[in-house]
Amino acid sequence: MKRKFFVWSVVLGIFIGLISSIGIADLIHYTGSDKFCTMCHTMEPMVKSYHNDVHGGNNKLGVKAQCSTCHLSHDNTLMYLWTKTKVSLNDGYKTLFADVSKIDWHAKRKNAHKFTYDSGCMTCHSNLKEANNQVDKAWLAHRDYFAGHIKKTCVECHNNVGHKNLGIEITKHWENINANNK
Amino acid sequence: MLKKVIALIACLFSFAFAESISDANLVKNLKVDRNLTPLAKSCVECHAKETPGIVADWKNSRHAHVGVSCTDCHSHPADSPMAMKQAHPKDSNNHVSALVSPKTCEKCHANEVKEFNESGHARGGIQVYAKKGMLDLMYHFEGRGHPDLQISPDSTGCMQCHGSVIKMDADNRPTKETWPNYGIGNLYPDGGIGGCKACHSGHKFAVSEARKPAACASCHLGPDHPDIEIYNNSMHGHIFNSEGSTWNFDSAPDTWAVPDYRAPTCATCHMSGVGELQTTHNVSRRLKWNLWAPHSNLRTGGNDTAVSEYQKTGKLNVGTPLAGHVDGPDAARKEMMMVCRECHSSLHSENFFAMADKHVMLYNDYHKDAKAMLDDLKSKKLLKEDPWADEFQRIYYHLWHHEGRRMRQGAMMNGPDYAHWHGVFELKDDIRKLKDIYDKRLKSGTIE
Numbered sequence: 001m002k003r004k005f006f007v008w009s010v011v012l013g014i015f016i017g018l019i020s021s022i023g024i025a026d027l028i029h030y031t032g033s034d035k036f037c038t039m040c041h042t043m044e045p046m047v048k049s050y051h052n053d054v055h056g057g058n059n060k061l062g063v064k065a066q067c068s069t070c071h072l073s074h075d076n077t078l079m080y081l082w083t084k085t086k087v088s089l090n091d092g093y094k095t096l097f098a099d100v101s102k103i104d105w106h107a108k109r110k111n112a113h114k115f116t117y118d119s120g121c122m123t124c125h126s127n128l129k130e131a132n133n134q135v136d137k138a139w140l141a142h143r144d145y146f147a148g149h150i151k152k153t154c155v156e157c158h159n160n161v162g163h164k165n166l167g168i169e170i171t172k173h174w175e176n177i178n179a180n181n182k
Numbered sequence: 183m184l185k186k187v188i189a190l191i192a193c194l195f196s197f198a199f200a201e202s203i204s205d206a207n208l209v210k211n212l213k214v215d216r217n218l219t220p221l222a223k224s225c226v227e228c229h230a231k232e233t234p235g236i237v238a239d240w241k242n243s244r245h246a247h248v249g250v251s252c253t254d255c256h257s258h259p260a261d262s263p264m265a266m267k268q269a270h271p272k273d274s275n276n277h278v279s280a281l282v283s284p285k286t287c288e289k290c291h292a293n294e295v296k297e298f299n300e301s302g303h304a305r306g307g308i309q310v311y312a313k314k315g316m317l318d319l320m321y322h323f324e325g326r327g328h329p330d331l332q333i334s335p336d337s338t339g340c341m342q343c344h345g346s347v348i349k350m351d352a353d354n355r356p357t358k359e360t361w362p363n364y365g366i367g368n369l370y371p372d373g374g375i376g377g378c379k380a381c382h383s384g385h386k387f388a389v390s391e392a393r394k395p396a397a398c399a400s401c402h403l404g405p406d407h408p409d410i411e412i413y414n415n416s417m418h419g420h421i422f423n424s425e426g427s428t429w430n431f432d433s434a435p436d437t438w439a440v441p442d443y444r445a446p447t448c449a450t451c452h453m454s455g456v457g458e459l460q461t462t463h464n465v466s467r468r469l470k471w472n473l474w475a476p477h478s479n480l481r482t483g484g485n486d487t488a489v490s491e492y493q494k495t496g497k498l499n500v501g502t503p504l505a506g507h508v509d510g511p512d513a514a515r516k517e518m519m520m521v522c523r524e525c526h527s528s529l530h531s532e533n534f535f536a537m538a539d540k541h542v543m544l545y546n547d548y549h550k551d552a553k554a555m556l557d558d559l560k561s562k563k564l565l566k567e568d569p570w571a572d573e574f575q576r577i578y579y580h581l582w583h584h585e586g587r588r589m590r591q592g593a594m595m596n597g598p599d600y601a602h603w604h605g606v607f608e609l610k611d612d613i614r615k616l617k618d619i620y621d622k623r624l625k626s627g628t629i630e
């Protein structure tokens with residue numbers, strides 16, 4: 001009797017685990033989208049500049065990279081979840097308990113390489129490495145990067161990628177808010 | 183009457199016809215389709231008429247071959263500190279700048295820019311603005327503190343080679359006080375430091391050009407560092423000047439070696455990947471001594487720090503005056519001798535450098551005495567406040583900055599006329615003049 005109960009509970013456990021893991025995956029996926037990330041107004045200039053950018057859907061096909069595509073590590077699932085936890089805790093804490101209008105958003109852009117991950121870029125641009133002389137220009141420009149001769153991250157060269165004219169959007173947004181608060 | 187009118191009209195038509203034919207021959211329309219974007223194509227096609235010289239340079243460049251076009255270097259996001267306020271072409275949503283900083287070049291040439299940043303060239307501009315003495319010289323002594331004209335010794339003089347801190351006007355166009363120039367160490371509004379076009383003139387950027395002595399000669403000349411004159415005085419320069427026009431300056435980096443050339447140019451010794459050596463854009467790397475300073479010390483400073491310091495703190499700074507090889511002066515000399523080994527026996531180059539080193543040390547011996555007298559007079563308050571009105575300080579300056587540099591650089595690059603007649607021979611006179619003034623001031627206790 002005891003043995004039967006054990007077997008059934010394991011089977012049921014696996015079943016519940018599978019079902020709920022689908023939900024968790026969906027949840028993780030959803031919480032990495034621009035819709036979720038911009039639920040608070042802090043991210044307004046970021047998402048506005050993102051929607052104006054090729055990476056935010058402003059392209060012929062309407063293809064988009066999600067916020068999480070660039071801003072979470074895609075090295076492996078563990079790293080992905082680890083960076084996601086870190087970012088969520090930080091952003092949640094700052095939004096609730098800190099004065100986000102006091103943050104120097106322009107200065108933060110200079111550290112883009114610390115919160116943008118090459119492994120994210122490479123999930124989409126996976127063919128860049130294999131590019132051949134059909135796209136000379138792109139291949140030549142990235143040859144040293146893939147050969148390991150330079151230790152720069154993607155955004156250290158492509159320093160506006162993903163957010164078109166973010167500097168202008170940030171200035172507009174926070175100037176408006178600060179003016180209204182006065 | 184009618185006949186005359188018809189004849190006149192016929193004349194006019196034939197002139198007009200001839201004019202239109204000759205126009206058709208003169209104006210050449212460029213049509214390009216090299217996988218360029220429509221915008222890039224429109225730049226080339228319009229600028230072929232507006233600025234044909236620039237497009238002509240580009241179309242003869244390697245950049246044009248691989249499809250790197252105007253927009254790749256000159257287009258900037260609207261929020262870039264260098265982007266012109268108005269879109270160009272009009273209503274295009276495209277923002278451009280006449281400025282192209284090493285931050286753009288390094289997108290494709292990252293190694294070259296990294297090595298450059300580690301060299302003394304990188305601090306060429308910002309060190310000038312970080313030194314009070316240099317600012318005094320430019321604005322106060324040379325510019326006479328003139329309210330409007332004091333900037334000219336800077337913008338028309340020093341910074342043309344050293345590089346300036348480029349500032350933008352209200353429309354985000356570079357200001358006349360700070361641009362145009364071909365300075366090696368420009369500081370661009372986007373934070374990029376350097377001047378690739380100082381050696382690789384835009385818009386062709388030919389490697390063959392930078393490998394010729396002329397690339398260096400526009401700055402490394404004249405009374406205080408006559409490097410091109412020294413080169414011309416040397417056997418290397420003699421061979422280059424007599425047959426350099428027949429050499430091959432076009433090989434790929436790291437592969438340029440004898441018999442592409444029969445004697446080295448500036449680039450060969452200081453930069454090229456000769457034999458086992460790798461190409462470097464760090465021109466300080468193969469140098470053992472600091473030959474420009476008042477006293478020649480061994481280059482023990484490793485990589486220059488001016489750029490990394492600026493990027494960290496945002497401050498103008500003097501960098502690393504003793505920048506050289508990251509493994510020290512002996513490693514630097516060893517690399518330089520590897521260049522020599524392409525053509526010379528090791529005995530030949532060892533003997534040469536042993537004697538050149540002695541000439542540097544002999545200079546130091548002169549300078550040691552001159553500096554001791556200067557320090558003594560200073561401590562006894564026997565120096566004028568305006569160094570340029572003080573005979574002792576003027577001679578001291580020329581001793582290290584003119585004669586002394588010629589003596590040392592002449593020795594290291596085998597220019598005997600500069601090592602001797604323009605160098606040590608004049609130092610011998612200088613030290614006697616300094617001694618006379620020194621004795622007189624000590625005896626009388628006053629400045630003459």
